[in-house]
Each structure stands twice: as structure tokens, then as C-alpha cells.
Amino acid sequence: MRALQLKGLNELVMTELPLPEPRADEVLVRTGAATICTSDLHDIRHNPFGIRYPRTLGHEGAGVVVKAGAAVTHLAPGMRVAAHPVVSCGKCEECRRGYEHLCSNMGHLGLDRDGCFAEYFVQRADRVVALPDHISLSLGALLEPVAVCLQAIARAGDVRGRRVLIVGDGPFGNIIARLALQAGAAKVVVAGRSPFRLSKIPGADIVEDVPAKSADIAILAVSAAEAVQTCMQALRPRGRLVIFSNVVAPVPIDLFTLHVCELEIAGACNDENRIAASLECLNNKTLTLEELITHRLPFENWEEAFSLARDGHNRALKVALTFGPAS
Ligand SMILES: [Zn+2]
Ligand SMILES: [Zn+2]
Numbered sequence: 640m641r642a643l644q645l646k647g648l649n650e651l652v653m654t655e656l657p658l659p660e661p662r663a664d665e666v667l668v669r670t671g672a673a674t675i676c677t678s679d680l681h682d683i684r685h686n687p688f689g690i691r692y693p694r695t696l697g698h699e700g701a702g703v704v705v706k707a708g709a710a711v712t713h714l715a716p717g718m719r720v721a722a723h724p725v726v727s728c729g730k731c732e733e734c735r736r737g738y739e740h741l742c743s744n745m746g747h748l749g750l751d752r753d754g755c756f757a758e759y760f761v762q763r764a765d766r767v768v769a770l771p772d773h774i775s776l777s778l779g780a781l782l783e784p785v786a787v788c789l790q791a792i793a794r795a796g797d798v799r800g801r802r803v804l805i806v807g808d809g810p811f812g813n814i815i816a817r818l819a820l821q822a823g824a825a826k827v828v829v830a831g832r833s834p835f836r837l838s839k840i841p842g843a844d845i846v847e848d849v850p851a852k853s854a855d856i857a858i859l860a861v862s863a864a865e866a867v868q869t870c871m872q873a874l875r876p877r878g879r880l881v882i883f884s885n886v887v888a889p890v891p892i893d894l895f896t897l898h899v900c901e902l903e904i905a906g907a908c909n910d911e912n913r914i915a916a917s918l919e920c921l922n923n924k925t926l927t928l929e930e931l932i933t934h935r936l937p938f939e940n941w942e943e944a945f946s947l948a949r950d951g952h953n954r955a956l957k958v959a960l961t962f963g964p965a966s
Contacts, residue, residue: 642695642757643941651683651696653941659753659761666714666764667706668722670962671776673755674699674932675948676784677809681862683945687887688750698724698748700755701770701779702962711764719770721779722755722762723786723914724748740790740909758938758962768914774921777959778929781814783910784957785928786917788814790910791883792822795856799823804854804873805843807861807884808836810931810956815858815883816843817926828854830869831861833952839930849873858883864890876900883907934958 644654661667679696681687701721704714714720726746727739734742748754748762770779788811792798803824805812808831819827820842827843837845849869857870858881867890870880882904896902910917920926933956936944941960948958 640758641938642753643697644693644695645683645690646693648686649683651945654693656695656757658759661706661708661761663708663710664763664765665708665761666704666711666720666767667759667761668700668702668720668755668767669705669759670700670755670757671702671719672700672780672935672959672961673697674777674780674784674957674959675944677811679749680945680949682749687885690750694749695753695757695760696749697754697756697760698750699780699783700748700760701776701782702755702760704767705759708764714764714767714769719772719776719779720767721770721776721782721918722748722760723766723768723783724754724762725783725909726752726763726766738911740911756941756960766914768918770918771922775929777932777935777961778921780959781921781928781931781957782914782917784810785814785818785920786910786913787811787883787907788818789913789916789920791815791858791860791881791907792818793911793913794881794905794907795819795858796879798856800825801855802826802828802853804828804830804849804857804870805860806830806849806857806866806869807859808833808840809860811883812860813840813931813956814928815860816840817928818920819858821923821926824856835953836956839956841927852876854878856881859886860884862886864888867892871896871902874900874902877902879903879905881905881907932957932959935961938962
């Protein structure tokens with residue numbers, strides 16, 4: 640099968656690999672669509688998670704089951720499915736405390752095991768769900784991005800009737816804005832730089848400069864360190880900042896303001912098994928999530944797809960690689 644392997648920094652290459660064999664608790668999926676994530680772009684450029692080369696990237700994928708391991712009961716060959724990339728061990732202290740998404744022996748498609756930028760991929764079956772017929776495979780590939788955005792909303796606390804600021808207009812900021820509105824936020828304001836991307840967020844107010852003390856909740860959906868200040872300054876007393884994006888450089892925080900305004904800062908990483916809730920969102924046409932997939936390109940055009948995802952901020956949000964016609 641053909642697969643996109645990362646062989647070193649900035650060295651993504653199309654390779655021929657043997658077909659993987661599913662273990663008893665896994666399924667082999669013929670990939671139908673796989674979307675490119677901002678984190679794939681970071682992995683290619685900086686490898687922040689220390690991926691060991693060579694590794695097939697890709698963690699947002701959907702397709703058709705072609706083989707199910709002996710212990711798999713809920714999936715069978717021929718079923719259309721979407722995969723969640725996170726595989727927790729179920730045994731470590733975090734898993735036992737109920738925080739499987741923060742597992743200390745976490746497996747992840749495209750990081751410690753081969754991912755879905757390939758014609759076939761395997762995943763543990765409990766992390767794979769059947770897709771209703773009307774959900775396209777490229778929309779199905781958004782199962783995990785939507786799940787992690789649901790986690791960002793959950794970590795924000797009760798958003799009903801509150802003013803939510805989202806800093807970042809990329810695919811994640813875009814999804815979070817939709818989910819915040821759906822969750823009952825009184826007002827959703829998005830700060831970003833791309834007029835195209837901002838135009839894709841129905842119902843949200845768009846700002847260039849964020850007014851001080853204007854939000855109850857600020858969600859950081861961009862990796863720029865200076866955006867943390869923007870979020871902090873935007874919070875009203877008792878406001879909460881959710882750090883959704885990874886900011887790798889240390890950032891100074893105004894703890895005096897945090898103290899006198901009783902502010903809170905919470906992280907949001909992966910998701911607490913929100914597969915079912917995410918599937919409901921994919922099913923919910925009013926969220927218009929399919930509109931986020933601005934480009935569908937055949938797998939062999941992967942170079943064009945990655946350059947669009949990386950540089951096409953004026954015309955692209957989610958870029959899907961497609962494999963065959965029904966995606
Ligand atoms: Zn992702
Ligand atoms: Zn664990």
C-alpha cells in the first residue's frame with residue numbers, strides 16, 4: 640500500500656509499505672478520507688512529540704473496515720467507520736482515575752504508531768465507530784477534531800449565557816465557535832487574521848482588536864505566545880482562560896490581575912471520550928461542519944494538499960486527502 644511517511648524533519652515522502660495486520664482487538668480500515676491537522680504540520684516541521692522515524696503520519700481518518708480481529712464484536716468488514724486516534728492503556732494511574740485522555744502510556748495514530756495517511760491503517764476497535772450512511776467519510780474524519788473542541792468547551796465550564804472569546808480562526812477556532820454557540824453562549828467573539836477563515840464562522844462576532852474585560856471565557860486556539868496576553872486582558876473578573884492550543888515557549892502571566900480578578904486558567908488536551916457526542920455534532924446539520932472541509936484532494940496530490948493546509952489561509956480550512964470516489 641502507499642503511505643506518507645515522515646523520515647526526518649521536513650521529510651515527508653510517499654512510500655510503499657506492506658499491508659498492516661490487525662491484532663485481535665483491532666480493525667484494518669481501508670482509508671476513505673484523512674484530514675490534515677495543524678499538528679501534522681508541526682510534526683513535519685518541529686517534531687514536538689519526538690516521533691521516531693520513519694512514521695506514517697495522519698490521525699484524522701475514516702474509511703471502510705476490511706478486516707476485524709477475532710475479539711472485535713461491534714465492527715465487521717464492509718462497515719463505514721471513523722477512527723479516534725488516541726489509545727489509552729487503561730492501567731496507569733491516570734486511566735484508573737478516569738482520565739484516560741491523559742494516559743501516561745498513551746498511544747496515538749501518527750505518533751507512536753502508523754497513522755491514516757495511507758491506503759490502509761489499523762486502530763484498536765474500541766476507538767473506531769460506525770458512521771451513519773449520510774455522513775461522508777471526509778466529514779467522519781473530523782470525529783476527533785470535533786471531540787477535542789468539545790473538550791475545550793467542557794473545560795470552559797458552563798458557557799450558557801456567557802460571553803466567549805476565541806482567539807484563533809483556524810479549523811479549531813472555527814469548530815469551537817460553532818460548538819460554543821450551540822452550547823448556549825450569549826455571545827461568541829472570534830479574533831483572527833484571515834478574513835476568509837473568519838467569514839466561515841456563522842453567528843460569531845469578528846474582531847481585530849479584543850476589548851479589555853469583555854469576556855467571561857477566553858479560549859486560546861492559536862499557538863502564538865502573545866495571544867495568551869490577549870486572552871488574559873479580555874477576561875472580566877471571575878473569567879476563565881482555556882489553553883487549547885499548544886504554546887511551547889514559556890509565557891509570562893500577570894498573576895496580580897489573576898489574583899485580584901479571581902481569574903482561572905485551565906488546560907484542554909485530547910478529550911474525555913467524547914466520541915458519541917462528537918458523532919452527534921457531525922450528525923447535526925445546523926453546525927455546518929462539512930463546510931469546514933474546503934478542499935478534497937486525491938491522495939496522490941498530497942504535496943498540493945499539504946501546501947494548501949500550510950499556506951492557504953486565504954482559501955483553505957480543513958484539507959482532506961481522499962482515497963477513491965466515495966469520500
Ligand atoms: Zn488533529
Ligand atoms: Zn493509561
